[in-house]
Amino acid sequence: METVKLTINDIKVEVNEGATILDAAKKIGIRIPTLCHHDDLCVAGRCRVCVVEQKGARLLQASCAVPAAEGMQIYTNTQKVREARRTILELLLSEHSGECTSCYRSNNCELQALAQEYLVIGGAFIDVSDKSPIDVSSPSLVKDNGKCIKCLRCVRTCAELQGVSALWNTHKGNKTRIETFLNKPMHYVVCTNCGQCVNRCPTGALTEKAYIQSVWRAIDDPEKHVVVQTAPAVRVGLGEALGMEPGGVVTGKMVTALKMLGFDSVLDTDFTADLTIMEEGTELLTRLKTALQDGKPTPLPMMTSCSPGWIKFIEHEYPSLLDNLSTCKSPQQMFGALAKTYYAEKIGVDPARMVSVSVMPCTAKKFEANRPEMKSSGFKDVDYVLTTRELAHMIRQAGLSFANLEERKFDSIMGESTGAAVIFGATGGVMEAALRTAYELVTGREVPFRNLNIEPVRGMEGVRAASIKIENVKEEWKFLEGAELKVAVAHGLANARKLMKEAEKGASPYHFIEIMACPGGCIGGGGQPIPTSPEIRLKRAAAIYAADEALPLRKSHDNPEIKMIYREFLGAPLGHKSHELLHTHYARRNRS
Amino acid sequence: MMNLDSTVTVAVKKFGAEREQLLPVLQYVVSKEKWLSEDTLAEVARVFDMSAAEVYGVASFYSFLDTEARGEYVIRVCRTISCDMSGKEAIMEALQKTLRISVGETSSDRKFTLLETNCIGWCAEGPAMLVNDEAYTNLTPEKVVEVLQGYMNRT
Structure with missing residues (x-):
């Protein structure tokens, strides 16, 4: 070069x-x-x-x-440069509602930091900030045009990384704004609530909708039993929001912090990640059986359903492929449904006075928890969803010195998990976890990859494909003898679209596809600490895989609490109770 | 009333659905329907395989690609300095008084929409205005009423 x-x-x-x-x-x-x-x-x-x-x-x-x-x-x-930058900042501030003391992004705002650095004190220009109302229509995101400096990071994120373009720059000159289609409220457009724009917004113009106060109120209410679950990727992101370097695994400190905040039960979404593998793995094998043994038409490739941003994307953009989605709820929603049934019964708490909170690396999970069908327990299965960032806020508000906390273990039951669940947090992880279990179920042997690490589905390539030859199967899986299981993984919705275009034409060569809405998977989720970059996401992913290797159990079907819940409560995967609590259906949405 | 989808379809048949044809297609629809409705924008987005927000972003950039309902005759009065100095205010008053609408509004019979526009290139003959694509120059309040009368009497 x-x-x-x-x-x-x-x-x-x-x-x-x-x-x-x-x-x-x-x-x-x-x-x-x-x-x-x-x-x-x-x-x-x-x-x-x-x-x-x-x-x-x-x-x-x-x-x-x-x-x-x-x-x-x-x-x-040079002086010329310094003065120009200062004037540029003054101009940007003249169109920015500078409410720094009451702004959600205060102290984590790039504009504020530069204004401070260049000592832009007292506006030289008149205030021309946008006075349009703050858009709070979405359960996930808040859009405040008044704080927007039209940098177009959100527009570029939504177009380049997600291929959605829910936001675009509209009008011109001093009337330029960042708007949805016809400036409709965010809740009523193709926005997937993925929050990638929030991760990249340099100011407080796009933020998550915070539920911190509601959660504090629940904790403070002596009548309520507050259960919290934490997603796999939170444990490799939370530290960053509390002054630690990217790439650290802070599971034990996070558990301690949650207990000190006052949550009554500190449990793990990883438990239901393992459960997802049991259900989704069985679902895949059932579909393959229908197609290969019975020769009946069945929707293949099957596609994962853990990522609520991806779900809303396919509902808007590829409704003809909805039957290809696994009917499994996401681990968050499986957890919610079980918390207010199985868990409530086990610990003898009336589910009516249980408050179910989740901590997620995700803003779309807030939308998911509010979907009308997510009430299988007879109550709202997940009451409040906090992002990793919101949990960090609560930890700061409580005055905890996070880095110095001791390390504790999740409560039991629904606190036990395997390495297969942890890797749900990185792109390719659900696929790897599913293969570890499905291959062993069918052949009785471990997946033929060194140290169970299925390298071909790992990494940051936008779309990755792999195939596994299935040989010497057990008697009941005879129809799979010699079959080559073809799988694909995509992260970032622009990459998902490539696979969907193929599938829409009926030309997809795959049996199973994993899609994560966010670049890097959940470790790069819209609820993770700001900033994000390819480098930071690589460090978080490395932490996820290190956490997997450090665990004694690394296959979902080995989780003793999973065996217990099937024995005591669920029966078998895809059984009657599973269908009632752990599976769901999807909605067709239109494209604008 | 013309079928909205069919206008887009006709336009796409004429110009194609490649990205560079977006403006010709939008202009064609506006020439037939005076404005771009929500259904039109969504339809164009689908045919061009673009996001609806992006199509809206393009349309909203151009003053002559209206995304709000417009009447049959869209009047655009030049608001730029030379027209303003040669008596644009009196023209505007005459228009508002006769049509009983303010700038930005459409008459209740949906026949007229009254707007302002930036320079339309008739600075030497101001005040000037457009009615759809027709330019009227050297306007006086009396002449404006005459022009309106002509449009009112069209069937």
Whole structure:
């Protein structure tokens, strides 16, 4: 590859052709402030806060957008640059409702940080911020145009990573806004509630809808028994929101914190992740049996149903494929349904006075918990969904020194889990967990991968495919002898769309497809700590796989509490009770 | 009333459904129906395999691609400085008084919509206005009433 040589602040640097001035500066440790730039997204060049001076050029250059060129002499810290940046920030602030003390993103706001850095004190320009009402229609997200600086990170996220484009820039000039189709409320458009825009919004214009106060009220109410479940990816993200480095596994500290916050039962969504594998694995084998042995038409490829952003996406965009979805509820909703039935009975608590809370790396889970069909227990199965970020807020409010907490174990029952459940948090994890169990069920042997690590379905490639030859099967699975099980994994809805286009034409070569709405899977979920980047997500994923390897049990069917719940309560996978509590149906939605 | 889907279909047959044909298709629909309804935008999005928000974003960028209901005759009065200085206010008053609507509104019989527009290139002959695609220049309040009368008498 061709390289170019330039100097930045008189320091020589050589970069590959095509690299921007910003990339070159990063390489030699010179920080240039940015707002619209994001490592996950294409260049926008909109906010101009990254301007630098180029010797010989009349105008300042936006370093995020201008490619480094041979012989360039760039200066990032001249008076001209400092004054320009300050003015740009003043202009941005003039269209921003600066309510920093009461803003949800205060202290985690890129605009606030830069305004502070450049000491932009007292607005030089009149307030032209958008006064339209805050959109609180969605149970997941809040959109406040008044805080929007039109950086288009949300628009680019929704288009490039998710292929949804629920948001777009509309109108022009000083009337430019970021809007949904016809400026409808967020709840009534194709938005999947994935929250990826929230992860990338530099200000408080897009945030999750917080349920912190409702949860505190439940905890404070002596009449209520408050049960909390925590998703796999929360334990590898929470630390970041509390001042720790990315890539740490904080399960034990998180459990201690939840107990100290006052939750009555601290349980694990990983338990129902294992349960999902039992149900979904059986469902897959049943469909294969119908197709291969009975020769009857059955919807294949089967597709996973754990990710509520993905579910809403397919409901809007590919309703003709809804029968391909597994009927399994997500682990969160399985947990909710069991908490107010099986668990309530076991611990002798009236489900009417039980409050079921989940902590999720996800904003779409808030929507999912509010779906009208999610009341199998006779009550709302999950009352409140908190994101990883909201839990971090509560931990700070309680004054806990998180990094110094001792490590404790989840309560029993519904607290036991295997490594197969932990990896649900990373893209490819559900597939890997399902294969570990299904292969063994059919052949009586462990999956033929070293140390149970099914590497072909791991990684950050947008779409990954793998196949496993099934041989020497047990008598009852004879129809699978010699079959090649073909699977695919996609993360990010733009990648999901590639697989769906194929499936819609009936041209999908796969038997089983895992889709996660968010890049990287749940570790990159819309409820995870901000910021996010490819690098951060790799660290979280590595932590997930390390947590898996550290566990004594790594296959869902080995979980003793899973065996117990089938023995005592559910009967068999796909049995009557399972159908009543653990399975669901989907709705057709329209495309606009 | 013309079937909305069929206008889009006709436009797409004429221009195709490649991305670069989005503006011609939207312009064609507006030329037939005066504005882009929710159904039209959703239909265009489906045919072009784009998000409805994006199609709306494109339409809302252009002043002449209306996304609000418009009357049969859309009057656009130039609000730019030379027209303003040559008496645009009096023209606007005459229009509002005669049509009994304010700027941005459509008459109850859905015949007229009154809007302002940026420069339409008739600076030398201001004040100027457009009625649909027809330009009227050197306007006086009396002339405006005459023009309106002509449209009112059309069937």
